[in-house]
Amino acid sequence: DVKVTQSSRYLVKRTGEKVFLECVQDMDHENMFWYRQDPGLGLRLIYFSYDVKMKEKGDIPEGYSVSREKKERFSLILESASTNQTSMYLCASSLSGFNQPQHFGDGTRLSIL
Amino acid sequence: DAKTTQPNSMESNEEEPVHLPCNHSTISGTDYIHWYRQLPSQGPEYVIHGLTSNVNNRMASLAIAEDRKSSTLILHRATLRDAAVYYCIHQSSSGGSNYKLTFGKGTLLTVNP
Numbered sequence: 001d002v003k004v005t006q007s008s009r010y011l012v013k014r015t016g017e018k019v020f021l022e023c024v025q026d027m028d029h030e031n032m033f034w035y036r037q038d039p040g041l042g043l044r045l046i047y048f049s050y051d052v053k054m055k056e057k058g059d060i061p062e063g064y065s066v067s068r069e070k071k072e073r074f075s076l077i078l079e080s081a082s083t084n085q086t087s088m089y090l091c092a093s094s095l096s097g098f099n100q101p102q103h104f105g106d107g108t109r110l111s112i113l
Numbered sequence: 114d115a116k117t118t119q120p121n122s123m124e125s126n127e128e129e130p131v132h133l134p135c136n137h138s139t140i141s142g143t144d145y146i147h148w149y150r151q152l153p154s155q156g157p158e159y160v161i162h163g164l165t166s167n168v169n170n171r172m173a174s175l176a177i178a179e180d181r182k183s184s185t186l187i188l189h190r191a192t193l194r195d196a197a198v199y200y201c202i203h204q205s206s207s208g209g210s211n212y213k214l215t216f217g218k219g220t221l222l223t224v225n226p
Binding site for chain 2: 042090101102106
């Protein structure tokens with residue numbers, strides 16, 4: 001089975017801090033994704049990567065950046081954390097090509113104080 | 114954005130079949146229909162997807178209407194572990210967003226013992 005592992009289940013940070021969320025997948029998937037999930041808003045795509053060092057903006061990239069130096073690892077960076085970035089963050093991966101199922105991690109619940 | 118309509122909630126009894134409906138009247142000819150589910154405190158989990166024909170896998174069956182404007186996810190024998198939010202998604206094949214899944218609010222399925 002595909003395993004997508006997110007480094008922390010819960011994280012508490014302070015406003016203005018630089019925050020790193022890490023995600024690792026073990027199935028050699030080309031595509032990796034970062035979403036955030038908020039009550040009433042569903043899942044929204046932040047960034048997507050289709051290859052090492054390649055990235056594309058999703059629907060809500062403002063305030064975030066990403067890094068993909070190795071195929072199995074995709075990092076989400078909050079450059080200067082703000083309280084409106086308090087959310088559940090979900091990482092996913094998939095094979096390349098259209099209509100491949102996405103496999104999700106269990107999420108990181110991030111609180112910015 | 115590709116839009117689907119699902120009931121907010123449904124209830125079932127254990128070991129009975131469950132039919133979860135979804136309307137996707139704006140679907141275009143090459144858009145696939147995906148179903149994911151999300152158990153409490155977990156990331157979404159892929160269930161099934163299809164284009165035109167009915168599909169079966171070990172988790173569920175997907176029945177797609179002939180005009181493709183609606184579909185039904187069928188759980189043949191519900192168990193308590195099937196209690197989750199079920200998301201119906203049609204993945205747009207247009208432009209550069211063919212990797213994107215747009216999650217709506219989904220249907221909260223309650224399974225009674």
